[in-house]
Amino acid sequence: MKIESITLREIHMPLVQFFETSFGRIYSRRILLLSIEADGVRGWGECVAGEDPYYSPEWIETAWPTIKHYLAPLLLEKEVDAGRDCGALFTRVRGHRMAKAALENAVWDAEARQKQMPLWKLLGGTRREISCGVSIGIQDTPEQLLQKIENELTAGYRRIKIKVKPGWDLNVLERIRARWTDIVLSVDANSAYTLDEVEHLRKFDAFNLLMIEQPLWNDEIYLHARLQKAIRTAICLDESILNARDADCALEIGAARILNIKVGRVGGFSEAKKVHDVASRHNVPVWCGGMLESGIGRAHNIALSTLENFRLPGDVSASKRYWKEDIIDPEVKVSSNGMIAITDAPGTGYRVRENLVRSFTVREETFRKGKV
Numbered sequence: 001m002k003i004e005s006i007t008l009r010e011i012h013m014p015l016v017q018f019f020e021t022s023f024g025r026i027y028s029r030r031i032l033l034l035s036i037e038a039d040g041v042r043g044w045g046e047c048v049a050g051e052d053p054y055y056s057p058e059w060i061e062t063a064w065p066t067i068k069h070y071l072a073p074l075l076l077e078k079e080v081d082a083g084r085d086c087g088a089l090f091t092r093v094r095g096h097r098m099a100k101a102a103l104e105n106a107v108w109d110a111e112a113r114q115k116q117m118p119l120w121k122l123l124g125g126t127r128r129e130i131s132c133g134v135s136i137g138i139q140d141t142p143e144q145l146l147q148k149i150e151n152e153l154t155a156g157y158r159r160i161k162i163k164v165k166p167g168w169d170l171n172v173l174e175r176i177r178a179r180w181t182d183i184v185l186s187v188d189a190n191s192a193y194t195l196d197e198v199e200h201l202r203k204f205d206a207f208n209l210l211m212i213e214q215p216l217w218n219d220e221i222y223l224h225a226r227l228q229k230a231i232r233t234a235i236c237l238d239e240s241i242l243n244a245r246d247a248d249c250a251l252e253i254g255a256a257r258i259l260n261i262k263v264g265r266v267g268g269f270s271e272a273k274k275v276h277d278v279a280s281r282h283n284v285p286v287w288c289g290g291m292l293e294s295g296i297g298r299a300h301n302i303a304l305s306t307l308e309n310f311r312l313p314g315d316v317s318a319s320k321r322y323w324k325e326d327i328i329d330p331e332v333k334v335s336s337n338g339m340i341a342i343t344d345a346p347g348t349g350y351r352v353r354e355n356l357v358r359s360f361t362v363r364e365e366t367f368r369k370g371k372v
């Protein structure tokens with residue numbers, strides 16, 4: 001596959017509703033999109049780096065120059081046969097996984113279109129529908145949270161995950177379980193606790209949670225194993241798992257019983273598949289995480305979620321939960337029983353609305369061989 005050009009775009013999209021985690025609240029997204037031209041087809045990728053270096057050290061202002069000065073030139077200089085070849089090309093650059101993933105995933109996207117094959121099949125998926133959950137941010141009041149949960153349950157979602165932090169945890173769990181004793185419920189702490197709080201974290205055991213996601217430090221695996229020995233609730237790791245080696249070590253020492261896979265966090269589809277396979281070998285289920293993606297990243301998450309070991313509902317939800325108007329057609333729809341249907345259409349099965357992308361664009365730059 002000969003990559004002729006790579007275009008980076010920053011688009012702005014206001015969120016339908018603010019999203020708050022233990023590291024802050026956002027009202028609108030700055031999203032970095034990437035497209036490549038290869039042998040007459042266009043492939044799209046989304047860089048999931050955030051507006052700020054809070055979830056990860058990467059953010060939109062590190063991704064742009066890293067792609068421009070390092071990753072794009074590597075890809076433009078060499079021919080790659082397939083998306084799976086990008087990883088090796090980028091190894092000299094340390095970290096910057098979200099930037100790498102945007103490029104690699106665009107190559108996979110182009111490859112699927114070129115082969116007139118569904119992306120999910122190219123990735124090795126088998127599922128014909130995927131199971132959906134929602135991630136509900138911290139609200140201004142517990143009453144607002146209960147109302148949100150009720151709306152999502154009515155919409156059909158199969159798992160409710162709430163964001164927690166000290167001061168917004170046991171109190172809201174009490175309220176939720178008083179109203180719904182048996183819904184599938186998870187919490188995500190985004191590293192809001194420390195090991196000094198084991199006694200506090202043990203109290204989560206009373207709420208019959210499917211998991212507690214990333215309770216401790218984002219750069220720590222071993223201490224999660226210690227915590228897992230002290231609590232009954234299953235730990236799920238998100239931020240701590242950056243590649244398949246991390247996953248293997250974490251599962252070997254018992255630092256988690258479930259893994260969240262985000263394709264951007266681990267550097268692209270190839271590594272995401274490896275993490276998936278490692279978890280399978282340990283007989284540990286995985287689910288697909290979300291990063292408030294536009295339709296492009298969302299469509300890629302859907303394709304990835306068709307792999308066999310995505311056994312738990314993911315944070316892959318309908319476009320309309322985030323956007324008044326999504327940049328893909330059709331937008332992502334979730335059925336009243338909380339499923340997304342997988343089609344046999346080539347590529348992602350979703351068309352990029354390029355005019356809408358253009359109208360949301362605030363900066364754009366195209367790179368060609370020898371011209372950076």
Ligand code: OSB
Pocket residue numbers: 055134135188190238289290291292293315316317
């Ligand atoms: O930890 O899963 C997370 C959003 C931004 C950063 C981190 C996380 C999240 C979410 C949102 O939980 C999931 C979604 O896209 O619906």
Ligand code: MG
Pocket residue numbers: 188190213214238239260289
């Ligand atoms: Mg998380």
